[in-house]
Amino acid sequence: MTALSRLAGVAGQPIAHTLSPLIHSTWITAAGLDASYEPFGPMDEPAFAALVDEGRAGRLTGLNVTAPYKSLALALADQTSIVASTCGSANLLTFQEGRVHADSTDGEGLMQALAEQAPDLNVAGQSVVILGAGGATRAAAAALKAAGARVALLNRTRSKAESLADDLGLVVAGPEALEEAALVVNALSVQPESDVGRLRRDAVLMDMSYRPLVTPFLAAGRARGLRTVDGLAMLIGQARPSFEAIFGVPVPPVDIRQVVMDALGESA
Numbered sequence: 184m185t186a187l188s189r190l191a192g193v194a195g196q197p198i199a200h201t202l203s204p205l206i207h208s209t210w211i212t213a214a215g216l217d218a219s220y221e222p223f224g225p226m227d228e229p230a231f232a233a234l235v236d237e238g239r240a241g242r243l244t245g246l247n248v249t250a251p252y253k254s255l256a257l258a259l260a261d262q263t264s265i266v267a268s269t270c271g272s273a274n275l276l277t278f279q280e281g282r283v284h285a286d287s288t289d290g291e292g293l294m295q296a297l298a299e300q301a302p303d304l305n306v307a308g309q310s311v312v313i314l315g316a317g318g319a320t321r322a323a324a325a326a327l328k329a330a331g332a333r334v335a336l337l338n339r340t341r342s343k344a345e346s347l348a349d350d351l352g353l354v355v356a357g358p359e360a361l362e363e364a365a366l367v368v369n370a371l372s373v374q375p376e377s378d379v380g381r382l383r384r385d386a387v388l389m390d391m392s393y394r395p396l397v398t399p400f401l402a403a404g405r406a407r408g409l410r411t412v413d414g415l416a417m418l419i420g421q422a423r424p425s426f427e428a429i430f431g432v433p434v435p436p437v438d439i440r441q442v443v444m445d446a447l448g449e450s451a
Contacts, residue, residue, distance in 0.1 A: 194234055203418075203422060206442075213436075218244070240281075245275065256285055271351075288423075288428075289319070295419075295421075297412055304387050311366045312337050321351070324353055332366070335360050361378055364383070367389070396444065
């Protein structure tokens, strides 16, 4: 594989829904690279491990990782970034000279999304509640804690939240924590619209899902006049540093949000 013939992609289970190939392929074309970015999957754990070995052997330049293999990606790596080690998961693997390096750009994507869509929100010293305790919560919680937020987890299965909280040095809270939160991040696959009624009038809502762009959770917040941050902003935010790490060039100046919204059939 030469520098002008690079193969990268995204792996997970399921994988058909992912917009990462659209985002990265658009940037590849705009940057004039001789490269491709493909979806890999669906696949089981042994197949994922075999794909990582393909990268180790020099047949892949980089790999983004989505659920449920972010923890496994970290375990398979030879080197890990401080960020990935802290949050206990990796969404980015890069390959060089037979070694696998793991990183996490999910937290960076979340912080970029907040900066773009809620620029006046400073989470330092603020109460932040994350709904959920799955893989998506790890990077979000680690990034918000690093930014100085007082992060609490709220999950239906308290024992699962407690395990994650112990790993990251967080607290587990009950629904009453929503009343004090400056920011509430939904990392659940379900839509907790009923929680919106407890929030402060100046609270910001963020949903890590982007299908639909305005989820029922965000729609309920908007109906109360609350500010919202959508999951597409986070998806694009985490993709930028991934692209630069994989291909070694800056992200070209493309209105990638509009490209993705057109593909989704969404309006601004």
